[in-house]
Amino acid sequence: MNRRTLPALTALATATTLLLTACGGESAKPDEKIPGAGESSAEASASPSEKGEGDGIDRPEIEFPDDFKMTFEGVKKTDADGAAAARDAENYMKSIQHAIFEGDPESAVYKFYIDPMSEAHEYAKFQVTQYVDHGWVLTGELRQSNVKVSEPKTEGVRVVSFCSDESKAAGKEAKTGKKVPDKDFGSPYISFEVLMKQAKTQKGLWRASKVKTERGGSQCAG
Template sequence: MNRRTLPALTALATATALLLTGCGGESSDPDDKIAGAGENSAEASASPGEKGAGDGIDRPEMEFPGDMEVVLDWGQPSEADQAAALHDAGEYMTAVNYGVEKQDPENAAYKFYVVPLSSAHTFAKDMIKKHVDAGLTGTGALRFSNGKVKLSESGNTASVTFCRDESKYFNKEVKSGKVHKTKVDEKSYYAFTLIMERAKVPKGLWRAKDIAGERGASECVGV
């Protein structure tokens, strides 16, 4: 299967659309994602990662209701910058879903993990707003796995790739509580690339700058 490299904003639109129509829904999306940057790479170990970063950064708290769980099913690379970039990529994706849960396109949690006015910022806001406009939130277990990191030569940006598993995650109507359960197939799995940027302050934080996603990614099925 051939994959094209897209400009960030085109990939952004694809990622936003595919996630809104995800959770088992039908959609036709191009096979697109942005390329990674840099030479140095690491793959997270198979053991689940720690819940907190332990870096002293005052991070936003995110608590989900009992019927919703975000699982970051990866370990941390041994190299400190790669570990930090992967951790904060996971926190960014968690924060986007937290904004959906809170039905708040201006939620402070995702803003903490984005470069202001970047495509990752736009993606988060648009995804939350589309769910709010549709009267939808999420329920079930949303799992992220197979995290890999590439640092740029400068060490100030990193490409983070990972899989998103929606086989146990579904849309739920906010007003009625009705759950839209659908069959699990290849379209329940996604491959994502995030470009993370080292923040000047606070020290140790990485923020999402660009994002792209591919729905029905065969490399993410069963991972």
């Protein structure tokens, strides 16, 4: 039996287009892959949070209400750049939810983690706008697992892939706290690939450029 999914779009985007419906949107090209995705580096083990400490970057604070959390499984095998890219891919995804809770589609927090006017920028703004326009926020937990970082085929570019689990999260009205009716769009798992680029002006900072998603995708298999 298919199960419900969240009231707005946790899945969208291809490398070239964003074609969505107002709720439960899907990628127009679900089989398109970002080059290099799914190819995990096998160098020294590193945790994104550990590598993020002491890098001298003044990152904006990301905060959530007590009834919501967003967790990321650590990257088990990657180099220092891969760990940094994974850390800021995590920050990018969290910054979108932060902007939703703040009710700000033009949030400076998510803009800190994107290439301006990129597809990742459009993805973030669209996500926030949809929730804000409907008066929705999330409650519960969004869990990201099976986090991998691609091999460094191009200097300063990595693809961070992971599986997002919606099953413990739900939508609610921001003002009243009333639960948003569920929609049934299939699997609660969404495979993400986020193309990250090293910032030219701040050493150690990585910014999202493209986002590709697929509901029930290969990153979530097994």
